[in-house]
Amino acid sequence: MIFKQLLEPDSCTYTYLLGCEETGESVLIDCVIDTVERDLEVIQSLGLKPSYTLETHIHADHLTGARKMKALAASQIVVPSMDRLDCADLGVEEGQPFKVGNIELHPLFTPGHTSTHHAYLVKSDTHTLLFSGDALLIEACGRTDFQSGDPATLYQSIHEKFFTLDDETLVYPGHDYEGRQITTIGQEKQRNPRLGNNKSKEAFIHIMNTMNLPYPRKIDFAVPGNTQCGLCPDNVPEAFRGPCDLQEVPHEERVPAMQGDQG
Numbered sequence: 001m002i003f004k005q006l007l008e009p010d011s012c013t014y015t016y017l018l019g020c021e022e023t024g025e026s027v028l029i030d031c032v033i034d035t036v037e038r039d040l041e042v043i044q045s046l047g048l049k050p051s052y053t054l055e056t057h058i059h060a061d062h063l064t065g066a067r068k069m070k071a072l073a074a075s076q077i078v079v080p081s082m083d084r085l086d087c088a089d090l091g092v093e094e095g096q097p098f099k100v101g102n103i104e105l106h107p108l109f110t111p112g113h114t115s116t117h118h119a120y121l122v123k124s125d126t127h128t129l130l131f132s133g134d135a136l137l138i139e140a141c142g143r144t145d146f147q148s149g150d151p152a153t154l155y156q157s158i159h160e161k162f163f164t165l166d167d168e169t170l171v172y173p174g175h176d177y178e179g180r181q182i183t184t185i186g187q188e189k190q191r192n193p194r195l196g197n198n199k200s201k202e203a204f205i206h207i208m209n210t211m212n213l214p215y216p217r218k219i220d221f222a223v224p225g226n227t228q229c230g231l232c233p234d235n236v237p238e239a240f241r242g243p244c245d246l247q248e249v250p251h252e253e254r255v256p257a258m259q260g261d262q263g
Contacts, residue, residue: 135162
């Protein structure tokens, strides 16, 4: 498996590229509209085809690059089925592996940050990788004060879906705001200040309900735009509109998406 961790610095969002060496298919997990052109260059430099974009949830802090990547490279848009997005090509759900060539991604329904949040588990011969989205971060977790978030639900998701995994499981989060790239399940069970050392559900709920976080600066256009797979709404401020200007490429230069076996 080919693997790259890519950063969009304005929202501190991590995008993950997974590529199948045998078939050339690839998937971008949580791509961002601002960095679509960069991601496409990385994919092509590795000899891969931009087959899919895959979302963990409907983001509030950035516009997804799914629609833009599809326009530029004919990739297919994949989202959690329960989001019921008409703009998506495929849906995923827990219990049904999503295949990208010979790579299997196992969706885990992990609500709490949002009501439809999913994480993705990938097992290789030597490692288990968890792409935790915004549910579990490095010594932190996603906020629960908007988009049907709920701290009790997030606590349950993390303990039942994540903390039951082997301690050696590598955790790749959706964000980090301190320049960190990776953690493990064992580390989060010990060191996470909101969840570690067997923190009780009541204590976690209190922490989350008293954080008094600022209003997300992009939520008013990101959420409606992401329910349309990254379409820029009219209310995107001028400072953020640059990536919305889609630079179409000639049809003959586009890279066709490869059809995977969705088992």
